[in-house]
Amino acid sequence: MQQSHYLPYRDGKLHLRHLKALPLSSSVNHNRAPILMLHGAMSNGRVFYSPSGKGLGCYLAEQGYDVYVLDTAGRGESEPRISPDYHMGQTEVILEQLPIAHDFVLKHATAEKVHWCAHSWGGVLMASSYIRLAYLRKQVASFVTFGSKRTIKVKSFRKTMMVDLFWNRLAPLMTKYQGYLAADKYRLGMDNESRLSLLQTIDWVRGDWIDADDQFNYTEAVQNIDWPQSWFIAGKKDFVLGNPSDVKDMMKECGLANADYTLLAKRKGFKRDYTHGGMLTDKLAVTDHFPLVSDWYNRF
Incomplete structure (x- = not known):
């Protein structure tokens, strides 16, 4: 069963989708921490x-977990939608939107801790929020990412076309005239991107991990951070947006070099060499590695 919650935020609202846990049996641990998911x-x-x-x-809800999925401001069912008049970036996600969703989940699920799970750039935003907001750390049960990287150092023709030419050069020009990146209109992605958020991601991907608004240095701050149990998952055919080598670089940068790591590849026993989006959307995933994710959470 699914239910939408709309959380007041500035002049609009944030959409949080609750995928309700299914009671599998009387032996299910009803004290399981809920899971909060963040897109890229x-x-x-x-x-x-x-x-x-x-x-x-949905799979994890079927396994008995309460799952909450956030649409960051302007995306999905959150309102108002990103438009030329939208002026927020990723800093607002880190310092405001993610904490608002996290606090709601704690109260709504009557929980002491929340599992954090992210795809792609969402993992960078979650890590940044964890590093910066000390009060949240004791409330995070674990940290799982799919194809998350902070920098893109891999060199290839595909990377040159996708990142160096489109994301770093063409996309900023498009936002300069449109006011935002109409990614859904041009079938570049699932949803739109604000100009400020685009420019901030460009700075972080190719430069230092420093907040553009107040110069907070995440690279320095992360040196003193204790992380919860963490797991980084990468796809063998994720050539650019979450290349396995870049995922490992993020692990090292966060001081998580010894965290759990899994490469979704045939040579590792999986049914497919997974792509960036395919890790979550491929029809084989539900019987391939989704059960491993459930088993991993069951450790807690």
Whole structure:
């Protein structure tokens, strides 16, 4: 069963989709911490679920977990939608939107801790919020990411076309005239991207991990952080947006070099060499690695 919650935020509202836990049996641990999921750039929460019950979020709900999926401001069912008049970036997600959703989940689920789970750039935003907001750390049960990287150092023709030419050069020009990146209109992604958010991601991907608004240095701050149990998952055919080598670089940068790591590849025993989006949307995932994710959460 799914239910939408709309959380007041500035002049609009944030959409949080609750995928309710199914009681599997009397032996199910009803004290399980809920799971909060965050999408990446040019995306929204639907990467984790569908109304018909597909996706990782729905799968975990079927395994007895209460799952909450956030649409960041302007995306998905959050309002108002991103437009030329939209002026927020990723800093607002880190310092305001994610904490608002996290606090709601704690209260709504009557929980002491929340599992954090992210896809792609959502993992960078979650990590940034965890590093910066000390009060949240004791309330995070674990940290799981799919294809998350902070920098893109891999060199290839595909990376040159997708990142160096389109994301770093063409996309900013498009936003200069449109006011935002109409990714859904041009079939570049699931959802639109604000100009400020785009420019901030460009700075972080190719530069230092420093907040553009107040110069907070995440690279320095992370040196003193204790992380919860963490797991980084990468796809063998994720050539650019979450290349396995870049995922490992993020692990090292966060001081999580010894965290759990899984490469979704045939040579590792999986049914497919997974792509960036396919890790969550491929039809084989539900019987391939989704059960491993459930088993991992069951450790807690």
